[in-house]
Amino acid sequence: MRTHPSQVDERRLREVALTADEYRVIVEALERPPNDVELGMLGVLWSEHCSYKTSKALLRRLPSTGRHVLQGPGENAGAVEIGEGWAVVFKIESHNHPSAIEPYQGAATGVGGILRDVIAMGARPIALLDSLRFGPLPESKHHFDGVVAGVGGYGNCIGVPTVGGEVYFDDCYADNPLVNAMCVGLVRSDQLMRARAEGKGNLLLLVGADTGRDGIHGASFASVELDEKSAERRPAVQVGNPFLEKCLLEACMDLTRSDAVVAIQDLGAAGLTSSVAECAGRVEGAGARIDVAKVPRRERGMTPYDVMLSESQERMLIVVRRGREQDVTRIFDAWDLTSAVIGEVTDDGHVTVVDGHQEVARLPVQLLTDGVPLRRLASTPPPQPRALDLDRLRPPADLGASLLRLLASPNLCSRRPIFRRYDHMVGDSTVVPPGGDAAMLRVKGTRIGIAVTTSCNSRYCHLDPNLGAQLAVAEAARNIVATGAEPLAVTDCLNLANPDRPEVYWELEETIAGLAQACRTLEIPIVSGNVSLYNESARGGIHPTPVVGMVGRIADYGRRLHAGLAHEGDFVLLIGSSQNDLGGSEYLKVEHGLVAGRPPALDLMRERAVTRLVLAAAAAGHIRTAHDCSDGGLLVALAECCLLGGIGMRGPALNPEPPLRVDAAFFGETPGRFIVSLPSRAMPEVQSLARRHHVEISLLGLAGGDALELEGQVKLSLADMRQAWEGGLER
Amino acid sequence: MKFGVVVFPGTWSDRDCGWVIDQVLGEQLQYLWHKDADLKGCDCVILPGGFAYGDYLRTGAIARFAPVMDKVAEFAARGGLVWGICNGFQILCEAGLLPGALIRNASLEFRCEWTHLVVERDDLPFTASCDAGEVLGIPISHGEGSYFADPATLSRLEQNGQVVFRYCDVEGRVRPRSNPNGSVHNIAGIVNARGNVLGMMPHPERCAEPELGGTDGLKLFRSVLHHAARALAI
Numbered sequence: 035m036r037t038h039p040s041q042v043d044e045r046r047l048r049e050v051a052l053t054a055d056e057y058r059v060i061v062e063a064l065e066r067p068p069n070d071v072e073l074g075m076l077g078v079l080w081s082e083h084c085s086y087k088t089s090k091a092l093l094r095r096l097p098s099t100g101r102h103v104l105q106g107p108g109e110n111a112g113a114v115e116i117g118e119g120w121a122v123v124f125k126i127e128s129h130n131h132p133s134a135i136e137p138y139q140g141a142a143t144g145v146g147g148i149l150r151d152v153i154a155m156g157a158r159p160i161a162l163l164d165s166l167r168f169g170p171l172p173e174s175k176h177h178f179d180g181v182v183a184g185v186g187g188y189g190n191c192i193g194v195p196t197v198g199g200e201v202y203f204d205d206c207y208a209d210n211p212l213v214n215a216m217c218v219g220l221v222r223s224d225q226l227m228r229a230r231a232e233g234k235g236n237l238l239l240l241v242g243a244d245t246g247r248d249g250i251h252g253a254s255f256a257s258v259e260l261d262e263k264s265a266e267r268r269p270a271v272q273v274g275n276p277f278l279e280k281c282l283l284e285a286c287m288d289l290t291r292s293d294a295v296v297a298i299q300d301l302g303a304a305g306l307t308s309s310v311a312e313c314a315g316r317v318e319g320a321g322a323r324i325d326v327a328k329v330p331r332r333e334r335g336m337t338p339y340d341v342m343l344s345e346s347q348e349r350m351l352i353v354v355r356r357g358r359e360q361d362v363t364r365i366f367d368a369w370d371l372t373s374a375v376i377g378e379v380t381d382d383g384h385v386t387v388v389d390g391h392q393e394v395a396r397l398p399v400q401l402l403t404d405g406v407p408l409r410r411l412a413s414t415p416p417p418q419p420r421a422l423d424l425d426r427l428r429p430p431a432d433l434g435a436s437l438l439r440l441l442a443s444p445n446l447c448s449r450r451p452i453f454r455r456y457d458h459m460v461g462d463s464t465v466v467p468p469g470g471d472a473a474m475l476r477v478k479g480t481r482i483g484i485a486v487t488t489s490c491n492s493r494y495c496h497l498d499p500n501l502g503a504q505l506a507v508a509e510a511a512r513n514i515v516a517t518g519a520e521p522l523a524v525t526d527c528l529n530l531a532n533p534d535r536p537e538v539y540w541e542l543e544e545t546i547a548g549l550a551q552a553c554r555t556l557e558i559p560i561v562s563g564n565v566s567l568y569n570e571s572a573r574g575g576i577h578p579t580p581v582v583g584m585v586g587r588i589a590d591y592g593r594r595l596h597a598g599l600a601h602e603g604d605f606v607l608l609i610g611s612s613q614n615d616l617g618g619s620e621y622l623k624v625e626h627g628l629v630a631g632r633p634p635a636l637d638l639m640r641e642r643a644v645t646r647l648v649l650a651a652a653a654a655g656h657i658r659t660a661h662d663c664s665d666g667g668l669l670v671a672l673a674e675c676c677l678l679g680g681i682g683m684r685g686p687a688l689n690p691e692p693p694l695r696v697d698a699a700f701f702g703e704t705p706g707r708f709i710v711s712l713p714s715r716a717m718p719e720v721q722s723l724a725r726r727h728h729v730e731i732s733l734l735g736l737a738g739g740d741a742l743e744l745e746g747q748v749k750l751s752l753a754d755m756r757q758a759w760e761g762g763l764e765r
Numbered sequence: 766m767k768f769g770v771v772v773f774p775g776t777w778s779d780r781d782c783g784w785v786i787d788q789v790l791g792e793q794l795q796y797l798w799h800k801d802a803d804l805k806g807c808d809c810v811i812l813p814g815g816f817a818y819g820d821y822l823r824t825g826a827i828a829r830f831a832p833v834m835d836k837v838a839e840f841a842a843r844g845g846l847v848w849g850i851c852n853g854f855q856i857l858c859e860a861g862l863l864p865g866a867l868i869r870n871a872s873l874e875f876r877c878e879w880t881h882l883v884v885e886r887d888d889l890p891f892t893a894s895c896d897a898g899e900v901l902g903i904p905i906s907h908g909e910g911s912y913f914a915d916p917a918t919l920s921r922l923e924q925n926g927q928v929v930f931r932y933c934d935v936e937g938r939v940r941p942r943s944n945p946n947g948s949v950h951n952i953a954g955i956v957n958a959r960g961n962v963l964g965m966m967p968h969p970e971r972c973a974e975p976e977l978g979g980t981d982g983l984k985l986f987r988s989v990l991h992h993a994a995r996a997l998a999i
Contacts, residue, residue, distance in 0.1 A: 183874075186875050190816075190875055190877075190906070190908070191775075191816045191819065191820075192777070193777025193778075193815060193816075275819070276816075276819070277774070277775050277816060277818065277819025277820075277821065278819075280774070280775050280777070280816070280819075281774050281775070284774075369774060370774065453877075454876055454877055454878045455874050455875045455876070455877070456875070456877060457875070457877045457906045458877055459877060459904055459906060459968070459971050459977070460777055460778070460781065460814075460906065460971075461780070461781065462780075462781045462784050462785075462970065462971060462973075462974075462977060464977070465976045465977065467978070476976065478784065478788075479788075591976065592976075
């Protein structure tokens, strides 16, 4: 019998990942020591993964409101209005640690989890995106292949198209790959659901998979560093069943048409404990009473502890109006889904768990959801990254050879080998397929298009986390704008190393400050997100990787733009101007083996001007194609325009005016630039728009032929470029 | 005319087929539930793409036992039009309504991409609006779409002219390089001997509007409509 905090077994505390201080807070709040089940429940909900105890105070600085926002952070996913009565619901989430250990299932269940978050809002998922980071190939092939197969395995089977994402390779991810999955759903604005346990006496119905012992302590596992013993955690990685989730999805869509349902909440990290507590926590004074004996189980001998902490996949908690349970179970029966009433909503502000007649846990909801002491950690800037002395950088000897090497770089080359393994067409809505800047989906029955993208250059974030985060927002916005759509809102996934190290906590502070600044200035609110810390192994921590998922809207998708050149004879323009921005560039890494300097300077007001110019030109129908010019620089972006369109380009030599350097002009990564093409007759309009927006434009050449040529400087056939570009991942 | 679209648990092309029938073509649409034992007067029954019953065990292996499949078999035996697309083709093979089988792609990977198909038969209800030798652009999306049949079956199919579509290049040349999944003889679609049951791996319902990248899929749907109109005229 434990009577005093100091007597609690330290091993037991470690098992549930609670500190002695946290334990003390629990005992003080309860005025008694928690029993084993209670300790387990608090352990998972107070884990970093569920409680955000390290990041919560900082996250409050992020802007989350705006005129389109229907639902900001705090629900299963965020939502924004897109017009004609429709709303998009979206969220991004990490599944890094499971994927490090079991790449296929880790990635697959990551997709499954984010889909359920969107479904819980009453929305039909219409798109998936994946933002991936691995160590270099071929050493990390095991992670890479498994993760890509897992994302595809789940998305392809459930029938939601995977239309976008990104992948980067860097040494820092060798032991700790990142797998961030984003889901976008569509719902009528007035049918948006919220996972609130309203109404005393209403019933809690658990539906979907039977509950097994899988994934117990998964959330806690996600909140510690990976070490040599992590492989033993494989049982903490769940196994996905996309077929079951497809049935669950369709049944939930049927449910949303019924007024018998009060709320839908998915079961993810921390399983039943978290979903019940969260649902109740969103309603003042609400509580819940659960009988674990009524939970359908996969195996015998499970204890109440096992049931409450299981992270078995493909389960949903439904709050049903008392007396209407038949209406709901009828729907689940039609889909051959197991469902069971496991408890009810109360008004006592407590989560009470019984096993038949015996009470096994009773905890205040607020203690579970908000009781964890927030952590204020020491913060120290790390040593300045290596300075870059441009004067010592030899100029490129052969621009064409450099371009080919860059096109073949795994960080820049064609992603077709990945996205052709994903069904990106199902749903008959993909009007801009993957491979360009953002993808676009149409809203059937309207002319509205929804552009979606993810973005983050973590090398920039490593060199300057604040500026890197701003650049990620700016690039995502340019990706959206390149399709002709206007950025609407952001979901963010902050992947960082161990914040207990003051340098990492400093990175976290700076990352959030950068995100906040960029989103505030560009007026793009952050409506949902996820934080993944402790991405660290014995070899060290990852670069700060704040993945920015962004959604945009175009009123008429008939006006959408693709990235590839479209017509022979079109003018090809650079919008915006180049600076000596070689710091952190792919060119510096590939051609000089350097990761150094400062990331490109970012002028957010200039970004606004440039993107507004492109949107105005697109809306007026003046430009035919647009492509963001960033990673790899101007020459890589031009090559991509040619390769995506299957049309070459010919122009005069590009002789930069000093102080702009030749290497920076061709390979520098100055933000705020686009490559657009237009029929020659539209040139006067675009010039006048450029003047009005105070943006520089310059003519690069004419579309045509089967080579990319800048007279006397570079001439490469499309075939040679394609070979380099399409072979970059085949190693 | 009335198209029936069968929905198994795990089917996902049902809504896309439904969209084309209902919204693009303005024809009558009837979803048929896998537990239904009645085809509700449909003139053409589509078995759409997806992962029926998760495709666990083997693609189409469980779906063939669904109650609706007995009715589909009876309908086919009476000469009714049955059209299996992707998973539907796999189910038709498992159900014995078409010969052969669909096995894992030669790449061992899922493939979702545009393919070119050369039309070998233009005298079928499904292809009457096409010309023999015509090249159609239609996307595939499958992990197990490599058509396989034993040599005797294969030569019977070829002799009877039961091969309807073959993967080809943009010029219509049937080459190993234009074969996306390792199918024998580049086979992308076949009919039964009577010509009323078609199975094809590519997805015509994904290319019925220009904004989706092409409209060649519509030609197949229109063929079925013309066939029905002619049948009525007679």
